[in-house]
Amino acid sequence: MNRASTTNGHPTTSALAQGGYNAYFAQVEQSADEGVGANVTGAAPAEQVEHGSAAASVQPPRESAPPPQGAGGPPSPPAPPVPPPVPPQTSATPGPGSTATVSDVGAQREGPAQGPTAGPGYGAGASGGAAPTSSTDRFGQWADPAATAASAERQQAHSAAAPGQERPAATGDRFTHAGGQGASNVDTSRVPDRIARYDHRISVLPPALASPELLADIAAVRQAHLQSSSGVRGALNKVGFSFGLSPIEQRAEDRRNRIRRPLTTPYQIAVVSVKGGVGRTTTAAALGSTFAKLRPDRVAAVDANPDFGDLSTRTVRHPYGLTLRDLATAAHPLDSFSAVHAYTAVNAADLAVIASPWTSDASDALSGDEYATGVETLRRHYNLLLVDCGTGVLDSVTDTVLRTSDAVLVVTPATVGGVTGAVATLNWLSSHGFDHLIATSVVAIVHHHPVKPTVDVAAIEKLFASAQRPTCRLPFDTHLAEGGEVDLRLLDKETVLAFEELAAGLADDFPRYEVGPAGAGGRL
Known part of the structure; x- marks a missing residue:
């Protein structure tokens, strides 16, 4: 019974190796006589079938028929039990017209066939790819003898190409060895041994050669510069x-x-003077704006004058009139920065200002407890605080400011009375246990008039230098003399330079950490 093969464009042997309709009928219609004849004479493949990148192998010969007798040979003994599959052995292929001996038939029964899968136009596979003696295939169809002989020669050359090595057999679309093992038995000779080529460790530069001092010599010839x-x-x-x-x-x-020296903890600077009208609030506003403009962190200025605080008039007023007292007595928790920032007003230099609660209708002055509560909240969100104190050093709020401050700025005019008040301020701090503030104090000498002062300013600087206290001159500026809001963009270059020098002198006393040999830091 001959059926037209239905392969959908694929080779017939590939369809048989995969199984399917044609493979089913090929196995059913094979007669016992044809199977015996094919096993006796040894079938050779007509072409080599490729599936992907590997060649497909034939199915083992059917064992239902007994092995035939060779030409002129004695009858074959009963077949022994079939042992487990072993790798095929390369043997000489008999020429066309010769018959297979009993030993050849036994080799077919012991090892798997290495030829293509039997199908229409092909004989049954035999070990070593022996050539057939008949010009008809297993279904009785005519096969070209010349093509069959050429296919046998190609199969013989393919079998003897790699003696002693197993050839993978195709099972579906997975390739395994004759022993039925999986991908773990893949021929390792085809895998490039990349690890063996890098079995030694590549040497790198030792840490001593990678030091910054030695690498500095490899800098570019033309480096970018300001x-x-x-x-x-x-x-x-x-x-x-x-x-x-x-x-x-x-x-x-x-x-x-x-x-811009970084701060590791909140830092507070108190601006003090026991004499009024010396320019303390103006100095606090301009100095705070300078810090806020040049530093990347948050800077706030607090008006702690219990009498007549006008820091907001020299900087910026709050749109809703909120003050430090409102911040201290807030009913809702102020854990976020946005909640605290709502009580501040920000000027053009990004300085946050907290106004004093003093008004013409106020009956109670700002107390030390209110200041302590408000500043404790500010310290959680601002790194640098500048506090404008009043003239009364005996007030509770001023005492609280001094006890929570890290440095002090003493403001004095270039007059004899102003210098006398500055000296009295330093003496009072020393007598009340604020020696640590004197060690970080700076004296600011303010010029209130455009003309040359009547006193010798150099003598004033020499006086404070004898007490080992640095001084800074603040020249007269028409914008500051107006008494309005301080805008750094309207100041003279000399005035801007003077306030930067004052801010740098105070920043030199900021706490810093020195890294030790083991990497542990300590506050200085």
Whole structure:
């Protein structure tokens, strides 16, 4: 019974190796006589079937028929039990027209066939790929003898290509060895041995050669650098030159880097003076704006004057009139920064200002407890606090400010009375146990008039230098003399430079950490 093969464009042997309709009928219609004849003579494949990248192997010969007798040979003994499959052995292939001996038939029964799967136009597979003696296939169809002989030669060459090695057999779309093992038995000769080529450890630079001192010598010849933008250098740079910073610009960069010194804990600076009208509030507003403009962290200015605090009039007023007392007596918790920030007003320099609760209708002055409660909340969200104190050093709020401060700025005018008040302030701090504030104190000498002062300012600086206290001159400025809101953009360059020097002098006393040999830091 001949049926037209239905392979859907695939080779017939590939369809038989995969199973299916044709493979089913090929096995059913095979007669016992044809199976015996095929096993006796030994079938050779007509073509080599490829599936993917490996060749498909034939199915083992049917064992239902007894092995036949060879030509002229004695009758074959009963077949022994079939042992487990073993790797095939390479043997010589008999030529066309020869018959297989009993030993050849036994080899077929012991090992799996290595040829293509039997199907229409092919004989049954035999070990070693022996050539058939008949010109008809297993279904009785005519097979070309020349093509069959050529296929036998190719099968013989393929079997003898790698003696002593197993050839993978195709089972479906997975390749296994003759022993039925999985992917773990894949021929390792085809896998590139990349690990063996890198069995030794690659040496790297030792840590001593990677030190910053030695690597600094490998810097680029033409490194990028800051260029001058003012003066003659700046003018030449605009027409194609590349001059670096001038000495004045370099000092300005160093000064601003000192102001940006990082803070590890909240830091509070008290601005004090026992004499009124010396420019204490104006100095606090301009100094706080300078810190807020140049520092990346949060800076706040607090008006702690219990009498007539006007810090908000020199900076910015709160749109709803909230004060430090409102912050201290808030009914809801102030855990987030946005909740605390609602009680502050921010000026053009990003300085947060907390106003004093003093008004013309107020009956109670700001107390020390209210200040302590409000500042405790501010310390959780602001790194740097500047507090404008009143003239009465004996007030409870001023005493609380001094006890919670880390440094003090004493403001004095360039007059004999002002210098006398500054000296009295330092003496009072020393006599009341605030020596730690004197060690970090700075004296600011304020010029209130554009003309030259009547006193010798150098003598005043020498007086405070004898007490080992630094001083800073604040020149007269028309914008500050107006008495309105302080805007750093409207100040003279000399005044801006003076306040930056004052801020850098105070920042030099900021606490810092020094890293030890083991990496442990300690506060200085």
